[in-house]
Amino acid sequence: MNPLIKGAILGAVLLLAACMSQQAPPWEAANPIVPIPEPPLGIEQTFADLAEPPTPERVRLGRWLFYDTRLSADNTISCATCHIPENAFSEPTPVSTGIDGQKGSRKSPSFINQAWTLYPHFFWDGRAASLEEQALGPVENPIEMGNTHVAMISMLQGIDGYAPYFEECFGTPEITTERVAKALADYERTRMSGNSPWDRWKHGKDETAVSDQVKMGDDLFFNAAACSQCHFGQNFTDSRFHNLGIGWNEETGTWADEGRFVVSADSADLGAFKTPTVREATKRAPYMHDGSLATLREVMDHYNKGGHASPFLSPMIEPLELTDEEIDAVVAFMEALDGEGYQDTAPTAFPQ
Ligand code: HEC
């Protein structure tokens, strides 16, 4: 090729590259578009199973929104304030602290692997039917983010940097509550957990991946201790509601939290809560909807004695009479369910 033409082409390419790098806003490097991750070993469903699979663009936008404190009334609280990545998107305290230091009454649950659920139940009492429906509740919760959807949307509209990403995701630059919810939900869907030592043993057939103690715990979990009556499937949850007697006050004969009853008005649901996953349990102490049990050992003691005697205690909860050695084995089994696929950190820069 004529060196002159070659030089001209090279120059044009360099100029174009310079233009593009100039155009790319500085916050993009902190949150590039990445391909949708493959579900890790042990998660048998795929995003193609979903009616509307997440898109890389929406996950990127959702990641910004999830960590952006400007969604709260006083710019101090983001979703990640209570759903902390290192805690598998739960938190290390019994209940959440939201805006102005106000305390909620429930522990923030993890949403790992919730792209797929057996039943569409979100929150401890299942009052939301999709991640989209769930996503915007906290924004208007006076204790959590203390904002209004109208104020949140006008705040986002006031940040010029956000509109291009709404256009990229949805075809037009309009910023609406539905679009914000969709992007947040897609980010949540890509937070998965699998490929734990237990998965590498059970699904990967690697006999050396876990100890004999873990194998003993696995046998107890699925058989003698019958934990798998409620904790089953790829995410170890039936997505249904059960009463373990947590929060029953014997003296007053009342529930600290009426749980599923608030949604169903069925008295059989008094004090019943959604079965949480046992994946990543070591990251999520203290346990239960009210964070009242400090360690996995305490959780086991609770089950071993047959729960708290209370009206409507699940008939599936009975004294187990496990020995100390067996309790340790079930705990070791749960510890072997720590895996990967959810880890993240907040983007270091946001649209301005
Ligand atoms: C102040 C703390 C706090 C903030 C901020 C917060 N959450 Fe939560 N989140 C909670 C608590 C507590 C619950 C459980 C509430 C309940 O069950 O009634 C919850 C429940 C959830 C669930 C349901 C998980 C399940 O397994 O059912 C999802 C999903 C979720 N939050 C996403 C979000 C998103 C998205 C945001 C930001 C827009 C957010 N949260 C902001 C504390 C918080």
Ligand code: HEC
């Ligand atoms: C009848 C259904 C049922 C059975 C059987 C059951 N669980 Fe649970 N599990 C639940 C429910 C529901 C909760 C949440 C209860 C609450 O918050 O009030 C829970 C909570 C937990 C938690 C706390 C998780 C968290 O994020 O707070 C762990 C760990 C756990 N169960 C492990 C086990 C083990 C181990 C067994 C067997 C010894 C077992 N479960 C048997 C339904 C069940």
